[in-house]
Amino acid sequence: MQLRLKHFAAGAALLAVAAAAAAATAGPVENLERERAIMLATLLDPNLAPGDRQAKVETAKARLADLERIVLRDSSLAGRNTPAVRRVFENYDLSFLVHAALEKNMAVVDVWFEQMGLTSANVLAARKGRK
């Protein structure tokens, strides 16, 4: 049993090193995407109380704004034709959520819903029915 635990600990340590290496090689685009995913997960988490959500979003917003600026100012990304770079510049409003929201005087979640085609009018106009 003790031996098995030792093996498990060694495996876990290897995984941790591999994960750390992966994080170290992630570029600004990947970091932005990860941060944005965390922000959206926070916004859409039904288990969070409104106050907690607000606090978490405010903290994430500042970090996301910085990452958005880093990506937008990164000259090494100019013309770098990779799927990640193509995707991030495909839609400004969707990729640079915080900047788009502040520019439009909207909440981050509203910008995201709008970009996904989910406006309040759409939701209100939706009818319950059987498919």
Add this chain to the structure above:
Amino acid sequence: MTSLPSCPWRAGRRFLASLLVTSALVAAAPAASLAQAVGPSWQPQASERLVKLPPQYLKKSLDSDFADSELGVALRDTETKVRLKMQTLADLQGAIERADGEVRTELRHQFLAEKKAFIDTMNGKQELRRKHVKTRKQVLEAVLDRLNRESRADVSPARAQLVEKQKAARQRFESTFADVDLKLVSAMTTHESRYAREYAKNMASIQQLVDAVNAHPMNRNAEEDEGLSRADQIRRMIADSEAELALLEQEERALGYMAKLVALDAQGLAEEVEAASIGRDAPETPSLEAAVKVFVGSN
């Protein structure tokens, strides 16, 4: 200087023959240069570094690489030899004007020999210059070729589309930055982020450096070419090399004429010396009048 020949007449003839050969060689020099690829060399490569360099630095880099090369050293040595030969020719010309008699003939002979040596050296220099300009032209053409290939690869539709989108995103970001930043700072409960603070500080420093670079006198040369693309500037440098090659051809023709003149001078000198020598060796023929005197005076 070459040593003086013992018999000016015979030596003059030998010298004339050698000069005729020299003038023929000078006339055929461009053709020979194509076949002759030996001697000191310079082998620069159209490396990635050269392709990336701004054209004004590309020229400097090529010049500096050439100066350190075997060919560059050989050309500098030949230029020194040409200068020395010019000095020798001027000295001899002065000495001829002051001398007379046999010494003058000897000096004229030596002057012609030095002229021949000068033409030979100049011919060698032209050969090295031609090699230099041709190599530089080849490298520039290779750099231009790589640049064109890269720019062709650069303008694939997908990449062009991406570049357009990035440009639009940056423009939108720049145009809304002040407003967005103000809203962000006022909405935030915490302080401004470290990135935002440091970035603003660094930007101020960078701006100062950019102003200093723009105001620097050495930057003026770069500004002159600002309107031209990199490919245009390299094409202009290739055209300059072509012009230099054409001028070299012209200079080689002038050298050919110089060699011909030296050959004619040598021919003239040889005939002059020969005539003088015949005049000195042949016994004087007595006139009939003198013979009459002998006949009349005897018993």
